Amino acid sequence: MDNRSKARTPIGHRLRQLRKTKNLSQGDIESKTGLLRCYISRVENGHTVPSLETLQRFAHGLGVSLYEIFYRENEARAKRGSPKHPARERGPRADVEAFLRRFQELSPRLSPQDQEALLTLAKKLAGRKTEAR
Secondary structure: HHHHHOOOOOHHHHHHHHHHOOOOOOOHHHHHOOOHHHHHHHHOOOOOOOOOHHHHHHHHHHHHHHHHHHHHHHHHHHHHHHOOHHHHHOOHHHHHHHHHHHHHHHHHHHHHHHHHHHHHHHHHHHHHHHOOO
């Protein structure tokens, strides 16, 4: 595998992985998000770190929740052997609690850059909730 086919940052690699899993081209993401194809390529190859708003656009274009960009449920589920969506059976609060537990388990394995990105994301989301009240 040459350097061009391997993403240089975990977030870029994850975005490329999600896009390919959904059989979407960079052009498809361009049409769904309004982001330029060359920008999408720069993010996937680790030359650019997207902002929170841009990650939200990627999530929308990929048809996933924002947290799924940072969290690989299948890998974590396989390691702990839990059912696919146990928290959804108990309601939205349990879903949030289950996500936070999963995040706590996985956060030590994140790179410092991804930890910083998640912290920034959490701060912005917390600020938005406060502003909406």
